[in-house]
Amino acid sequence: MQDDELELIRRRKMAELQSAQQAQLQQQAMMQEQAARREAEIQAIMRQILTPEARDRLATVRLAYPEVAAAVEEQLIRLLQMGRVQGQIDDHTLKTILHRFTPQRRDIKIERV
Template sequence: MAEDIEEIRRKKLLELQKKLAEQKRAEEEQIRQEMELEAQLQAIMKQILTSEARERLTRVKLVRPELARQVELILVQLYQAGQITERITDEKLKRILAQIDARTRKEFRIKW
């Protein structure tokens, strides 16, 4: 009886360890894929943005990460569609940021 209980515990422990190992592998794979995508994104940003524009986008990312990510994704889509023919300067990036910010900014009103 006690041996059966120990055997059941041992099997449950092995099952849990196996599940944990599978979850860990899946998480590591997901992290690896995210890192690869981020590296690809940064490589494209280096191709299409001037150094000043990249610096600005990095600073924006610190303050408004969701806006920076949105701009990056839009720029990548335009680049992949062949619509970006020359490098984007800091001035152009400022205009792009302003346009996207104006579209996504929510206005709050407080009524009394």
Template sequence: MDDDEELERIRRQQLESMQRQAMQEQMREEQEKQREAERARRQQILRQILDPSARERLNNVRLVRPDLADNVENQLIQLASMGRINRMLSERDIIDILSKLTENKREPKIERRSK
């Protein structure tokens, strides 16, 4: 009897473990679907407010400064959702926005001291 009970306990544990793994996998898939839907929504908004050259400029910035590109995208999406952008933004507009966001940054000053 003890062996049968032990086998049943092990089977239950394995079944519970497999169920937990299946639930975790399902949750990961759901989260990935949500992230993909959010990315698609963001891209749709950006396509509506940025002309192709502006999108290309923003993608080029993303290669070098992903944080800056995300910041600009978030601001543009927020402005668009509030109805404050009423035309397509050009590459020049993106350049102006980027320069305003980065003008306050000071470049490190390197001094060379001689002995």
């Protein structure tokens, strides 16, 4: 009798753990799908408002500074929503926008005496 009760408790606990794990996996899959959808929307907007050269530059920046590229994309989307983007943004204009977001570097010079 005791063994049957223990086995029943084990099975219930195992079923609870499996259902919790399955729910967590579904939630992760849904979050990944939402992130992929959001990224696709951003890329579609960038194709509309950036010239090919500017898109290439932004892709290069994304490799080195992903957080800067994300901030620039968000800023460009806000500008588009406010109606401040006329036509496509070229490479030169994107450079000036990037300079505002790029962290300033400190040059350290060591002089020998």
